[in-house]
Amino acid sequence: MAARKSERIMNLAICLLMASRFLPKREIREAIEQYREIASDQSFDKMFERDKEELRQLGVPVLTGSNDVWHPEDIGYRISREDYELAPIDFDAAELAVLGIASQVWDTATQADQAKTALAKLRAAGAEPDPGRLAALTPSIGGKEEAFAPMWQAVLRRIPVEFGYHGKQRRLQPWVITHRLGAWYVYGFDLDAGEPRIYRLTRVESQVRFVGEPGSFPPQVVDSAELAARIEPAKPDAQAILAIRDHRAPVLRRRSEPVAAQAPAGFSAHRVEYASLGDFVGEVCAQGPDVIVLDPPELRQRVIDHLRRFAEAL
Amino acid sequence: MTSNAQVSRLLALVPYLRQAGAADLAKTAEQFSVSQDQLIKDLNVLWFCGLPQGLPDDLIEVDQDALEQGEIRLSNADFLSRPMRFTPDEAMSLLVALEAVAELADPGSAAAVCSAVGKLSKAQGQSVQVIATAFAGSADIRESLLAAIARKSVVRLTYDAQATSTTSFPEVEPVKLITRDGFAYLQAWSLERAAWRTYRLDRIAAVADTGRDAEERGAPERFDSGWLESRPAAVEVEIEVSPQARWIAEYYPVRSVERSEQGWVVRLLVADPRWLNGLLLRLGDQVLRVSPQAALTAARQIALDTLAGYEVG
Numbered sequence: 001m002a003a004r005k006s007e008r009i010m011n012l013a014i015c016l017l018m019a020s021r022f023l024p025k026r027e028i029r030e031a032i033e034q035y036r037e038i039a040s041d042q043s044f045d046k047m048f049e050r051d052k053e054e055l056r057q058l059g060v061p062v063l064t065g066s067n068d069v070w071h072p073e074d075i076g077y078r079i080s081r082e083d084y085e086l087a088p089i090d091f092d093a094a095e096l097a098v099l100g101i102a103s104q105v106w107d108t109a110t111q112a113d114q115a116k117t118a119l120a121k122l123r124a125a126g127a128e129p130d131p132g133r134l135a136a137l138t139p140s141i142g143g144k145e146e147a148f149a150p151m152w153q154a155v156l157r158r159i160p161v162e163f164g165y166h167g168k169q170r171r172l173q174p175w176v177i178t179h180r181l182g183a184w185y186v187y188g189f190d191l192d193a194g195e196p197r198i199y200r201l202t203r204v205e206s207q208v209r210f211v212g213e214p215g216s217f218p219p220q221v222v223d224s225a226e227l228a229a230r231i232e233p234a235k236p237d238a239q240a241i242l243a244i245r246d247h248r249a250p251v252l253r254r255r256s257e258p259v260a261a262q263a264p265a266g267f268s269a270h271r272v273e274y275a276s277l278g279d280f281v282g283e284v285c286a287q288g289p290d291v292i293v294l295d296p297p298e299l300r301q302r303v304i305d306h307l308r309r310f311a312e313a314l
Numbered sequence: 315m316t317s318n319a320q321v322s323r324l325l326a327l328v329p330y331l332r333q334a335g336a337a338d339l340a341k342t343a344e345q346f347s348v349s350q351d352q353l354i355k356d357l358n359v360l361w362f363c364g365l366p367q368g369l370p371d372d373l374i375e376v377d378q379d380a381l382e383q384g385e386i387r388l389s390n391a392d393f394l395s396r397p398m399r400f401t402p403d404e405a406m407s408l409l410v411a412l413e414a415v416a417e418l419a420d421p422g423s424a425a426a427v428c429s430a431v432g433k434l435s436k437a438q439g440q441s442v443q444v445i446a447t448a449f450a451g452s453a454d455i456r457e458s459l460l461a462a463i464a465r466k467s468v469v470r471l472t473y474d475a476q477a478t479s480t481t482s483f484p485e486v487e488p489v490k491l492i493t494r495d496g497f498a499y500l501q502a503w504s505l506e507r508a509a510w511r512t513y514r515l516d517r518i519a520a521v522a523d524t525g526r527d528a529e530e531r532g533a534p535e536r537f538d539s540g541w542l543e544s545r546p547a548a549v550e551v552e553i554e555v556s557p558q559a560r561w562i563a564e565y566y567p568v569r570s571v572e573r574s575e576q577g578w579v580v581r582l583l584v585a586d587p588r589w590l591n592g593l594l595l596r597l598g599d600q601v602l603r604v605s606p607q608a609a610l611t612a613a614r615q616i617a618l619d620t621l622a623g624y625e626v627g
Contacts, residue, residue, distance in 0.1 A: 032366060057318065133464045307595075
């Protein structure tokens with residue numbers, strides 16, 4: 001049954017694609033065998049409307065219009081080849097290599113299929129994606145988060161959403177879904193805050209609910225630099241002098257420079273830049289007795305307090 | 315299989331087969347992510363598709379003899395010479411995948427991602443969004459490693475191990491760059507351990523060529539989301555933390571995370587107890603309970619040792 005239907009819709013697509021003018025329904029019915037076989041006008045009308053709608057759902061631009069300016073009510077249908085076809089693309093070897101990897105990136109079956117179909121279309125257009133030397137790269141992204149699938153659809157179809165986050169309900173027009181090293185973010189207009197906000201999908205606490213119709217808000221061009229800045233960790237804005245035990249704590253040592261300050265025996269003094277809004281106290285404490293804060297005094301005190309609370313609280 | 319998905323596939327399949335001339339059945343099925351049986355069903359639909367009127371010459375033809383030999387030859391399909399544009403879902407899935415490639419690739423390939431996206435937008439007839447991505451570890455390191463993989467050579471890493479808090483200089487044969495659970499890794503054969511190992515890219519401070527060739531080691535072991543499970547020494551630890559420390563569940567591969575009365579209970583696999591010490595010291599009083607309790611006692615002792623350093627200094 002499904003095969004018969006596919007056949008009919010394919011023939012409708014080909015018929016409308018070949019039309020050089022708007023084809024009235026009556027002509028379409030005569031041209032396509034599976035429509036000719038239907039006796040009742042009503043059944044044909046119903047079937048044709050459904051088929052046409054299915055083509056549109058697939059993204060096929062089925063246009064409605066009239067060939068006759070004097071009789072605009074005599075409507076017909078056609079597919080504009082210009083809007084339908086993927087224009088020719090000429091990729092160079094480096095671009096074909098990155099495209100060749102892209103088909104293997106998705107862990108999530110739904111998106112993996114979508115990306116593969118996109119690449120099949122490129123092959124149909126004559127391109128030959130080939131990983132080449134990049135075959136050693138295996139980036140992998142998945143959408144394990146519960147919020148991922150509904151949020152992806154919401155962005156795609158421009159549907160406002162509501163979800164719980166840090167104990168509060170948020171209403172958002174989701175503009176973009178993006179990831180950084182596998183962590184997903186949604187960025188959009190927060191209807192309660194009245195400004196753009198970014199949310200991390202793993203922190204979404206409730207089900208994502210659609211609270212509007214598809215296409216509820218216009219497509220939004222997002223400033224990618226601004227978005228990247230919202231995702232990036234805070235920039236360093238402070239300096240500390242640390243005593244680092246010899247040959248230890250290489251990660252901190254690597255981003256520091258030696259300074260001439262008094263340090264305990266077996267230690268040397270280093271200057272390190274850090275972001276005051278980040279978790280520098282935690283980072284220092286994680287090093288245990290290999291790192292001692294010498295300066296500034298406030299940071300030193302915060303580290304001592306952090307360690308004391310941990311050692312004594314339990 | 316809905317007819318919707320089938321029509322969508324057929325609209326791409328026809329120009330693909332036209333372009334290919336003669337296409338291998340198995341390879342075509344793979345590229346369209348369908349079984350060979352399904353692909354043959356697709357081809358059977360095409361037999362009845364073609365120009366209006368449906369005269370025999372108007373219909374698409376599939377060479378049956380060639381098909382029996384596992385080859386697809388299609389004719390009479392000039393009216394579907396080009397594929398349809400990407401649907402929004404296809405475009406978004408492809409672009410996000412390309413961003414992930416850019417994150418891990420050398421700078422040249424990252425530039426190729428940008429130019430490829432530009433060309434895709436142009437062909438699509440509308441601008442598609444691409445997000446500038448931050449890179450995993452330094453670009454030089456990634457470039458040296460990709461070059462070593464291509465040359466199949468042994469390299470000496472300068473590796474800052476977090477757990478042991480020391481720098482080591484392992485000699486390895488690199489094979490792959492990987493992202494998992496929010497971090498990028500190098501997968502390589504460790505000569506010292508005589509085993510496959512993974513190294514966090516942002517902890518590799520330098521890569522030096524040894525001038526020696528790598529040996530053939532066969533396929534590396536799978537490094538999927540459950541990779542830690544296969545570590546023989548890994549033990550499960552349960553940590554209850556206050557609500558602010560929920561982030562650890564998204565930062566590290568965890569087995570489970572559940573709400574508790576006071577916050578969250580996170581169960582994770584720990585391969586090296588020194589790594590756990592670092593995590594507990596970092597969290598401080600956000601740690602409410604640890605099982606086994608001995609892990610917490612050890613970390614508290616380290617906190618006391620550290621405080622002793624401050625009293626002296």
